[in-house]
Amino acid sequence: MALDRHVSRLAKILVDSEQITFDEAQGRLRALTLEIVVGPDAVSPAAHAAVLTAVSVGRRTFVGGVRVIGAVDQLHNSAFPLSSAALGDAATEVGAHDFEGVPSRRIVIGTAPMPEDDWSVGVWWNGWRAGTAHPQACVCEHSGNPLVGIAAAALAVGMAFQAERGQCFDLRSEVELWTTVEGKEDAPGFSEVFLPGALWLIGLGNLGQAFLWALAALPYENPSEVSLVLQDRDKISEENWATSVLVGDDTYGVLKTRIAEQWALRKGFDVRRIDRMLAATDRLDDADPRIALCGVDKIEARKRLASIGFDCIVDAGLGRSASDFDRYRVTIFDSARPIDKHFANQTDAKTDDEIPQVHAYQHLLGEIGRCGAAEVVGASVAAPYVSALAAVVAVSRLIAITSGCKCPSSEVGRLSSLNMRRVAPIVDIDARGARHAGNPKGYER
Template identity: 35%
Template sequence: MSSIPHLQRSRIEKAITDAAGSEQDFDQAAAALDAVKIAVTVDDAQLMSAAGQSAVLTILNTAIKCFGSAELICTGDAALRTPVLFGKTLVQAARTIGAEVATEVSPWATHVVAVGAGGPPDPFVRCWWDGWLAGLRPAWEDAAVGDSCNPLSGVFAGALAVREVFANAVGRRLSFNRPTTVNLWSPWSSEEEDAPLNLSLPSKLWLVGLGHLGQGFLWSLALLPVADCHVLLQDDQTVGEENVATGLVTLFADVENSNRKTRVAARWLEAAGWTTSIIERRNYGDLKLTTNDPPIILTSIDEPRARVEIAKAGHEYLIDAGVGHGAFDFEIAQIRIIPNGVDAASLWAQPEQAKDVETLLKRRAYSELARKFDNCGTFSLAEASVAVPFVGAAVGALTITQLLRLTALRTTPQIMQVELAAADAGVAGILNPLPAFGLGGSEFQLREQGSR
């Protein structure tokens, strides 16, 4: 499979080649992505805000992984509000990610994403937020952003912006012309709920599955203004070429060095001041828990049966995130919050529908690959899931917000669904009872006194 030249972005390109009625091959899909040149404009206020910095980093990182390039347009620089692996300032981090930095939008930019005021008068889309509210505004609506203290709102808005650029690039949306607002605190409800700015995380967490979605969890956790937490990281896989494009914190060097996904995750969190420990084997719910183990486990794995068994293992709560695997449902997310004792099996469809690999292999994209490379790796590529980094970022922000709801002793849904194509139309099932006891241990504030 390593001989296939599109392996690095293959799981992104599959969103194009595997779409209903598509006749595009992998060369054409790559060309469509390469043609996109995103420019991100940011004003001085958002250059320094938690939401603004998180949005810029999310846009640049996901854009470069999807399209191969991006540029940051700003007239200054600012220290990052939370330390990340990529650098100490926003401009330094942007350059480490691989972005160009300039003071004016280049003439070859195809899509301008505005973060805050300023920039060209007609960007493709504007990021918008106000506390826990996050979303997008069309070019003609230049309403100022609101409370910019929440990094998760910046992550979500930034991911949605790249999603809209992607949809435009692959011909699924001609333009963005409808304001979108999502209440991250309760995406399933249009009613306003008083969301706290004084929050806490458990002093210990357990993360299982450190690929596409798992790295979305890591991305959002590291951008929160808290560092005195410990995370147990569990995964049994080594980084592959295709993981660089889909994983928010995976680097090309990780492939060259055959790094394990647990080590990649540990590097990211430890740079943000967290402590970690690792388990490099699969989790089938067969690990005997002790009183010292984290009370909450977050999972993002492909096997429904394994998730059900983990939910039975005795953790106080399991929080699971999953997305569709195909070109039609890769940006439909389901998040489950399952208290100990709830029948987890009832929350997943059984049996899961098998993927029709044989039908995919008959498509032009795969027949061309089979012809060029004598069938080498073609079946594995057809079998692989579609995975796009902006989905991981958006779902990560939603999932970590539900973790914060839990530690704030609020009700949480046993299952919720959000489709990024219509992110403001989230739905939820039965709400869990309020937690019977506190689960937080590391307290933090999103807003500094006197700031906005």
């Protein structure tokens, strides 16, 4: 079997952790299927964001296909820029399709009867909290906050994938997107916050596209009031399909900024593209967004952000190997916490082009040659559901900053052990140039 670059970064998780070949890993991924069951009570914007996110990231992980069953004829009730009137058609629009036979795993959104002997995971949310559990233990409140739906779906897809790897030991997981001082204040209702109105997105790979997915889910009253600058120099390759939610099946060779721009324009955002790297000599003009949302993977690129003129930088990072691919980090930098000082003593690790002396990589060496094998060895491992969760954490922080609220300056977690995530104390963020685009508006019909 030839190396399938569409899933090679995902296959590395299985190859490196289980010592199997790429042929075996690709065969397993292509056999994985996922079924999403929509209950009749799953009618809110949060529920529909969960369904559509589970499809979009699920089909890139469960490569054999994702189907959606249940209450799919209801009106589509999310702010995603999709043309379909019905939820089922919207799910098809983002990649759902039918397949034969019993699914490998099942996600339940809402209330629906499930066979006792089948593996299923349910989702829930309450306020700014979201999580997973046994379907019968899940209650999804009627919520207009799409971010909790995205978070719950990301956790559920991750839980299902871990189950396929034999590493799901507890269906319960939980993440809180809005952190407060316990006992002193309550998190605001979603209708009370202000949505970000001007952002500079740097890096449009898997994280940058996940940022745009989360931003497009927000119910802006007038999206044209939202100013976005999209910056990246890279083009989409086959390897990006399994990791990046906006990559289609016919977009290879296209600039990442162009794909991001098309999605943002469908939403109605005011968009400007910059198809090159950010240089240390660049400076912001008066009308430019003063808040940066960064999803690059190089430390040196992060250091350059310090001199550009941003008031605030929300920076996200992910793990790179099979042992830490589900790790995420979200850090906020401002005048009190400069990004260049934070990374001052850190450098980018040199890519090791030595081919490991294990069967999988030696077989790959004979199949695609030293240059091709070294490229696969040096590529980071990635899963799209991890990017989706990191993105909603980052966007939640942006909403807090835009709303003039305190928030943690950093958070580090792993989807497989969220109970051990580390959240810094909440602080005031210096973001004087932040612009908002009003309160969320209802998309319920």
